[in-house]
Amino acid sequence: MQFFIDSADVGEIQKALxxxxxxxxxxxxxxxxxxxxxxxxxxxxxxxLVPGPVSAEVTAVDHAGMMKEARxxxxxxxxxxVKVPLIVEGLRAVRSLAAEGIRTNVTLCFSPVQAxxxxxxxxxxxxxxxxxxxxxxxxxxxxxxxxxEIYRSxxxxxKVLVASVRHPVHVLExxxxxxxxxxxxxxxxxQLANHPLTEIGLKKFxxxxxxxxxx
Numbered sequence: 257m258q259f260f261i262d263s264a265d266v267g268e269i270q271k272a273l274x275x276x277x278x279x280x281x282x283x284x285x286x287x288x289x290x291x292x293x294x295x296x297x298x299x300x301x302x303x304x305l306v307p308g309p310v311s312a313e314v315t316a317v318d319h320a321g322m323m324k325e326a327r328x329x330x331x332x333x334x335x336x337x338v339k340v341p342l343i344v345e346g347l348r349a350v351r352s353l354a355a356e357g358i359r360t361n362v363t364l365c366f367s368p369v370q371a372x373x374x375x376x377x378x379x380x381x382x383x384x385x386x387x388x389x390x391x392x393x394x395x396x397x398x399x400x401x402x403x404x405e406i407y408r409s410x411x412x413x414x415k416v417l418v419a420s421v422r423h424p425v426h427v428l429e430x431x432x433x434x435x436x437x438x439x440x441x442x443x444x445x446x447q448l449a450n451h452p453l454t455e456i457g458l459k460k461f462x463x464x465x466x467x468x469x470x471x
Contacts, residue, residue: 354378387420
């Protein structure tokens with residue numbers, strides 16, 4: 257399973273790259289807004305830094321507007337993947353963009369049927385939002401399981417990109433279910449590496465090492 261970093265913070269992305277845990281990046285308008293920087297500057301810097309796919313989202317909600325924005329985004333760098341919302345106009349845009357050879361990430365997916373539509377439209381990735389479903393007392397990972405089952409049954413090329421990841425269990429379940437990608441906030445990356453028994457064991461080893469004669 258690939259790890260994408262869900263961030264527009266260049267510092268976070270650099271740290272994830274240094275750990276070998278950044279196969280790509282997903283951004284959205286909210287993440288870019290937190291940087292306080294111009295969107296064009298942030299996108300150019302990230303695409304130059306990261307060799308893998310970098311998702312950048314359109315803000316238009318009509319087919320013509322999405323197409324105009326998507327074409328402009330695709331020209332920024334070869335590794336740009338255009339994020340398109342899972343609405344009817346978005347599905348139209350995905351089909352048109354696929355015909356032009358522009359890769360897409362269909363975002364804001366909240367049901368297996370929506371994911372089926374995205375695959376049929378020709379999406380490169382679909383992003384089921386597991387955390388937001390959990391927030392409203394639905395089972396986000398059950399949705400992912402059903403999407404993976406459907407895609408395998410019909411051999412769809414669209415990749416399942418688990419999004420809205422809130423904690424390590426989401427990552428674990430995504431891996432167990434066979435999702436292609438999980439896009440993970442940098443803070444959760446740190447949580448994945450931590451375990452109290454690792455810390456206790458390391459402290460004991462270092463304490464014992466101090467007792468060993470060095471000369």
